[in-house]
Amino acid sequence: MLNHHLEEIGKTLFDEMYPLGNIAQLGNIIKTLESGTRPKDREETDDIPSIGAENIERFGQYDYTKEKFISSDYFKNLKRGIVHSGDVLLYKDGAYTGKVSMTLDNFPHDKAAINEHVFILRPNKLAPSSFFLYYLLLDDENRQALFSRASSKAAQPGLNQTEVKTLPILLPTTEVIIKFDEKVTPLMHQIAKNANENRKLASLRDTLLSKLMSEEILVTQATK
Numbered sequence: 001m002l003n004h005h006l007e008e009i010g011k012t013l014f015d016e017m018y019p020l021g022n023i024a025q026l027g028n029i030i031k032t033l034e035s036g037t038r039p040k041d042r043e044e045t046d047d048i049p050s051i052g053a054e055n056i057e058r059f060g061q062y063d064y065t066k067e068k069f070i071s072s073d074y075f076k077n078l079k080r081g082i083v084h085s086g087d088v089l090l091y092k093d094g095a096y097t098g099k100v101s102m103t104l105d106n107f108p109h110d111k112a113a114i115n116e117h118v119f120i121l122r123p124n125k126l127a128p129s130s131f132f133l134y135y136l137l138l139d140d141e142n143r144q145a146l147f148s149r150a151s152s153k154a155a156q157p158g159l160n161q162t163e164v165k166t167l168p169i170l171l172p173t174t175e176v177i178i179k180f181d182e183k184v185t186p187l188m189h190q191i192a193k194n195a196n197e198n199r200k201l202a203s204l205r206d207t208l209l210s211k212l213m214s215e216e217i218l219v220t221q222a223t224k
Helices: 002-020 072-076 130-138 140-151 161-165 174-223
Strands: 022-025 030-035 048-051 056-058 068-070 088-091 100-102 118-123 168-171
Touching: 002 130, 002 168, 002 174, 030 161, 048 072, 056 100, 088 130, 100 130, 118 130, 118 161, 130 140, 130 174, 140 161
Parallel strands: none
Antiparallel strands: 022 168, 030 118, 048 068, 088 100, 088 118
16 A cells, blocks of 8 residues: 555656656667567476566556566576566556556565566666656556457457557657656655565565464374
């Protein structure tokens, strides 16, 4: 709930500055747009998390129960799709096309890659803010536009790189974007911190519950 409130503050700040922009395309502000891979012909060991569409909720929310993995050797040989702090993640196909999240301060992992159903986006110097890019893709109108593009196909909904890059957007000046970034940076780092702490607490809870259940079983067996 707290993270949702923090994100809403950021969204309010974005909504105040975004309409001031000039007409542009998403590709004008993207330095990197790439998807990843994951082996399909074999089960991988639980080494490196492979982030897929099943995991993405939104920034600060991540479904760890559906985690899949790749081996360390496979990870070392990857040429693309390696996640870095500050990357924006976009779900590119399927029923939830257009869902967006981002990585920051070891959320959701300190080391991870994406699979073929997710795009990594990184901004260029024209819009030097991953947070601006995140809120840009979180914007209702832009999300709907992406989903409409994905749904225009006869088969399963999906986005290719050209459809993402040619998305019409509004682009404020670099100076305005930098000021926005300065305002939301503390909020975004707090969201990541809260998410990481929540995960630690959940892990501790599960460990304690497991221990308590084991002790109860031992006590029950001893009293028989």
